[in-house]
Amino acid sequence: MKTDNKLSSILHVILHLAEHNQAMTSETLALYLKTNPVVIRRMMAGLRQAGLVVSVKGHGGGWTMAKPLAAISLQDVYQALGAPRLFAQGYRQDAPQCLIEQAVNASLDSAFAEAERQLLQKFNAVNLSDIAADFELRRQQHLLTLEHSAATAPQTKEE
Amino acid sequence: MKTDNKLSSILHVILHLAEHNQAMTSETLALYLKTNPVVIRRMMAGLRQAGLVVSVKGHGGGWTMAKPLAAISLQDVYQALGAPRLFAQGYRQDAPQCLIEQAVNASLDSAFAEAERQLLQKFNAVNLSDIAADFELRRQQHLLTLEHSAATAPQTKEE
DNA sequence: TTTTCATGTAACTCAAAATATTACATGATG
DNA sequence: CATCATGTAATATTTTGAGTTACATGAAAA
Incomplete structure (x- = not known):
């Protein structure tokens, strides 16, 4: 069976959207998934109906979060996607x-x-804020790793 | 997604096999699923390798259980099928x-x-014996229902 | 020994469902 | 009114479970 990836995909997308703090177009969001903007719109349609995000047409339009991440659970997103088959x-x-x-x-x-x-x-x-917090941890860790490798092995870098 | 039905299918088949108490051919077993004998063989191949069933070729051959139902768990069958994707x-x-x-x-x-x-x-x-016991309950219940309807509404029957 | 019956398995076809693409309508901004 | 962006239907592609065909292997019966 071909697995359903909508949940993982849309979570990825809306966490980027929340991070960005201003409207983003389907086209921009599609880059994160390396897919077609229509795929984004299709998934986001459910979230819009559920009141999790807002869409604006025309110049300067796009998608924005309608609620803080702390007020959205995985369950909310899953249901907004139409509760796709789990098993x-x-x-x-x-x-x-x-x-x-x-x-x-x-x-x-x-x-x-x-x-x-x-x-x-x-x-x-x-909640989505839990995932965002985990992301923040990973980011800190990632920065430390970069610093560390820069300090201990600078000679591997090209000038 | 197209669901994987092997687990439910093969359980159905081997419980019939156990019930029958003698070797059955893939062709006969296929009738229970209204499918092709090759589909049966393909699923049974895993169970044979796992030592749950035995196959015999040629005249009078076919499939028999290698263990009592009480000695086989759902887990055994699931693993014998190659642990197909759950989610x-x-x-x-x-x-x-x-x-x-x-x-x-x-x-x-x-x-x-x-x-x-x-x-x-x-x-x-x-264990498969648990499922067989549930089947036995259902059978008793079914017989009672038949008796009951025969006793209370015999006039609906044709002579 | 030869025929028949049964499994063993590879190769191919079919069908269902998720995803991707195309096309065009709707609506808002400059 | 031209452009940008979403909304959505229709279609194509891809993946994977199941079904089918073909043929090899091996055992019992004739």
């Missing part, structure tokens, strides 16, 4: 006559339902 | 340079890893 596993028949198949599906259903509950609960517990 | 969600890039994308992926990774852990734990806790 790659399915059943051959949804309502089988065969009692054996019914028993099999019931057993799998219970396992997957439990996992889904937990997953959505986690989505609900994570 | 339909993925990332655009597996090892992104962008620190924002890294933070996004780390966050999603953690959520999905936790859900996967729980799911596999559940798979491990369920």
